[in-house]
Amino acid sequence: MEDWRGWGADTAWAYFEVYRPTFDIWISIVTGDVRLDWSKYPNADEYKVYRSTNDPYFSPSAPPLTTTTDTFFTDAASHTGDTLNQSYYIVEAIESGSVVHTYGTVGEFDYPLYEGAGFATDANWVGLVLFNDDILMASQLGSDIPFCTAVSLWDVNEQTFVNSCVRLGLFWIGDYTLNIGYPYQVNVPTDEIYTLVGKVPPSWQVHIYPSTGTDQNVIVLPLDATVTTAAELGASITGCTAVSVWDPVTQQVGRSCVYIAGLGFWIGNFSVHPGGVYLINATEEVIWP
Structure with a gap:
């Protein structure tokens, strides 16, 4: 079964099969x-643990990272804290030398967060790219990020934030439900690396809308995306202009790759x-990819 999950009629959506995982890992x-x-x-006689770097949809292949008779494993060589490399894991249950059960893929994903310069708002962006049953609400995401003061949601038609969950002392006000594959602005008044952990969801699509303003959408690139540059990304989205x-750090758009229609190419690639x-x-309006 498939389902639309989104912020409202005028906001960006992520489209994927309904994802309600059974947690056995x-x-x-x-x-x-x-x-x-x-x-x-x-x-089960033993368990084989496999690790992949930057491939959330990998298939296990020999040799495993480790083989154990325990029902736990600590990986001291993971990429935790490395924002360029993410670690994903699969565990297989083995009986008499044969695989009798494969546990769902889990992983970690790191986002660098920075304090804004001067009297800035300390706004950063993170994507909910993994499913964690302890992070279903904006307040839970905010509580999972040290020193986070607010978690907000962008509306493309209004060209503003329509939901904002704010920390007041020990409490959060304005709570709302989060969705897999969505971007959230988090306000964090310190430099840190946020590590999100959870189950790897199915890949998602993004519903992109034009608006009466700047036509600005905010998207999270799917974990299995193959585009590697902003120009490739823009060229793959019908009607994309930037x-x-x-x-x-500067609390503004840092780099921008713009399509020059008259010349038919992109400038400012990254x-x-x-x-x-x-x-x-x-x-x-387009569903991508």
């Missing part, structure tokens, strides 16, 4: 290392990566 960060815990599988990235958050200006 859990991932957490313990003193900077990835820890995996999984439920015991009946009659691809930009936010600079949290690299993009899966899971990254990008500002898309588009003059047509």
Whole structure:
């Protein structure tokens, strides 16, 4: 079954199969290392743990990272804290030498967060690229990010934020439900790296809208995206006129790749990566990719 999940009639959507995972494996960060815990599988003799770097939809292949009779494993060599490399894991239950169960893929994804210069708003962008059953609401995302003071949601038609969950002392006000594959602006008054952990969801599509303003959408590049530059991304989106990235230090658009229609090429190119958050200006409504 498929489902539309979104912010409202005039906002960007992510489109994917309804995702309500069964949790039989859990991932957490313990003193900077990835820890995996999984439920015991009946009659399993041992478990094989596999790790992939930057490939969330990988298939296990020999050799495994480790083989254990325990139902937990700590990876001291994960990419936690490395914003350019993400670690993903699959665990197989083995009985008499054969695979009898494969646990769902889990992973970690790192976002660099920065304090804005001077009296700035300390606005950063993160994507909800992994499913964590402890991060279903804006207040839970805010609480998971040290020192976060607000979690906000962009509306493309209004060209403003329509939902904002704000921390007041020990409480959060203005709470709302989060959605997988969506970008959220988080206000963080310090430099840090935020590590999101959870189950890898199915890939998603993004519904991009034009507006009466600047036509600015905010999207999260799917984890299996193959485009590597802003020009490639822009060219793959019908009606796209610019691809930009936010600079949290200066609190403004940092780089912008713009399509020059009269000349038929893009200027100001830069690299993009899966899971990254990008500002898309588009003059047509389109579902991408």
